[in-house]
Amino acid sequence: MTAALTSGGAMRTVEPSHHLSDDMLLDYAAGSLDEATSLIVATHLTYCPSCRKRAAELDALGGTLLRDVAPVSLSKGSLESVLARLDQPAEPAPVHAALPANDNPLVPAVLRRYLGGDLDAVTWKNLGMGVQTSEIAMNVEGKRAFLLRVPAGKAVPHHTHDGNEFVLILRGAYNDEIGRFARGDLAISDGSIKHKPVAEPGEDCICLVVVDAPIRLTGPIGAILNLFVKV
Amino acid sequence: MTQTANPDAQSLAEWMRRLAEDQDRDAFAxxxxxxxxRIKAYMMRSGSxxxxAEEFAQEAMLMVWRRAASFDPAQASVATWVFTIARxxxxxxxxxxxxxxxxPDDPLLLPAAEPMQDDKLEEDQTADAIRTAMADLPAEQVRMxxxxxxxxxxxxxIAEETGLPLGTVKSRLRLAMGKLRTILGETEL
Incomplete structure (x- = not known):
């Protein structure tokens, strides 16, 4: 039985302690980061003014590089053809599914757009041991994004990664061999890390997870869970 | 088209203001x-x-025209804003x-402890600081x-093209970004 989600305490007042990596920020600023990882970045940025500042600096780098690039001449009449189009109505902007009005959301708006609503509307799939997941539909080759819910006080089975795993905490907190991770914190793991996160008592720990390769669970329970986790 | 002038950030900001407030076509031109x-060059370097590349540049500039009202000089310089549209x-x-x-209207957005300064001059200083930092970086890092x-x-x-191991590319990019951050941090003091 999992506890009902309440919005109490959804506001974060302290900046996260685990931040975006330089790699992620650079690729996000350059526009070359995949959509799934970009969703993690944008969600973290909502919670983290210092990473927003780093992101703004890299955008400014992009602006400076644009000013410094050697221009390529336009074809004759290029300006005139654009001036002639200024009064045409804009093609309709890509429609974001309208988000229901929500003054006290549980998770950042950028994520709610992908969930089609707030966290309390998510359909969970049981993995066993009280652990639940919910896929986030996204057409990104080689990546998978999902929500993971670990009951308060419970552990996620030992697992290792063949590739990278990004975990952003949305609710609750967990501790593992690296440290404590709470709302807004980003945990980045690669294949060299074998870890066992344990959710803190009090509140279920809900995370946004992006993986780029199958997760292998280790240990006897993990071997069973592996059968269920089709990554 | 001959384009030799290199307007400073203040001229760009002034054109942008006339565009946003008065839909001024001369300012747009x-x-x-x-x-x-420059957007065309950027698109060609990306493989267009x-x-x-010219079509994309025209479409990006149409977006500049249509979204001019959303430009906020307190948030970014004109070049930075145009870069985000081109990107x-x-x-x-x-x-x-x-x-x-x-x-930006998310109720969950955690504000910065100190309000961001909205000094327009600072944008020029940021650009200068970025150029200074780039001039100090090894050519290879700038290229990366x-x-x-x-x-x-x-x-x-990048690793393939430079013939360097992936780990080396990543660590050099990180070095370059660290250097930029240090210099930008000093400028803002």
């Missing part, structure tokens, strides 16, 4: 003559041919996926930054 050939145009054009962005930004190259592709 001035911005177009400056930015469109001449014709599509999103490139993502649309090449990747056909989305770039999730935070919602440009490849990452301009040529839409993944780190693995």
């Amino acid at each position: 001035a911005l177009f003559e400056y930015f469109a050939p 041919d001449d014709v599509s 999103n145009k490139r993502i649309d054009a090449f990747r056909r996926n989305n770039r999730p962005e935070l919602d 930054l440009k490849m990452a930004f301009y040529e839409d190259k993944a780190h693995s592709e």
